[in-house]
Amino acid sequence: MGSPTLRLARLLLYLLWTVSLMPVQVIGLAFGCRWTCTLPVFYHRWCCRILGFRIRVIGSPTTDRPVLFVANHISYTDISVLGSVIGGSFIAKAEVADWPFFGWLAKLQRSVFVDRRARNAAIQRAAITDRLAAGDALILFAEGTSGDGNRVLPFKSALFAVAQRRGGAAPVIVQPVSLAYTRLDGMPMGRLYRPFFAWYGAVELAPHMWSMVGIGTVEIVVQFHPPTFSSDWDSRKALAAYCHARVSGGMAAALCGRPQPMPEPPHPGTRDPFSPQIPQPAAG
Secondary structure, rough: OOOOHHHHHHHHHHHHHHHHHHHHHHHHHHOOHHHHHHHHHHHHHHHHHOOOOEEEEEOOOOOOEEEEEOOOOOOOOHHHHHOOOOOOOEEEEHHHHHOOHHHHHHHHHHOEEEEOOOOHHHHHHHHHHHHHHHHEEEEEEEEOOOOOOOOOOOOOOOHHHHHHHOOOOOOOEEEEEEEEEEEEEEEEEEHHHHHHHOOOOOOOOHHHHHHOOOOOOOEEEEEOOOEEEEHHOOHHHHHHHHHHHHHHHHHHHHHOOOOOOOOOOOOOOOOOOEEEOOOOOOOO
C-alpha cells in the first residue's frame, strides 16, 4: 500500500532537511545559544509537512515554567508531532540514546534518557528534577510504551514522581496532552488504517516507516488540556489518574470526530461536575 515514488521523495527530503540542520544545532549547543530551544520546533514543523502530517491543535501549551507535558504515545512520529508545537525536551527510554541517527536527534534536543531499572531510578529522577528546577519544559509519555492508537494505556504513576515539589523549588506545572491520528486524505482513518501509523508491539521499525511514509496526508489532533500543579494532588497516583482521564477523554473525542476543549480542572476541595470519574485534588 502506498506510493514508492512518494516514499522516496519524502525520505530524501526528510534526510536532506535533517542533515542540513544537525550541524547548526550542534554549534548552538556547543556555544550555549538560546535559540537551540526553538530551532527544534522549526525543524519538526517542516518534518511534519514533508511527511504529510497536518496538525490540528486544540487549546494551547502553557508558557509558564517549569512544566511537565504528559501525553499518550502512539508512534515514533509523535516526536515530530509534539515537537512541532512544544518547545521542550523529551523524556526517553535509555536505549534510544544508542539508536543510530534517531539517538543523535534525541541528544540534540537535550532529551533526558531514563533507565527504569530500580537501581538507577533515584539518580535519573534527580536528573529530571534538576532540569525542571532549572525552568525547563519536559515531555513525558506516561504509558511507558506506545499503544495502538485506539485507546490510552494505563499511566505509570511512578513516572510522575519527578513532578513532586522538593525543597524551595518552584511548583511544577503538569499539562495533559492528547494525541489522536484521525484522518487519512480527509477521510476518517478507522481501525483498518491506524496500524500503518501506530508503532507498537513487536513491529520492526524500518519496514513500518517505509510503509508509513508512502501513505497520503494524515490529520493528527493534538489537544492541550487544562494544566494543574503537582502540589494540588495528595499523591502521584491521583495526579496520574487525573492526567489519564483528560488524555483518554480527549483522544476518544477526537477519534469520534468530536474534539472539543475540556472543562477547567476543579479547584482544590471542589467536585468536578463534568468528569465525575476524575480524582479530585487534595484540599489546600
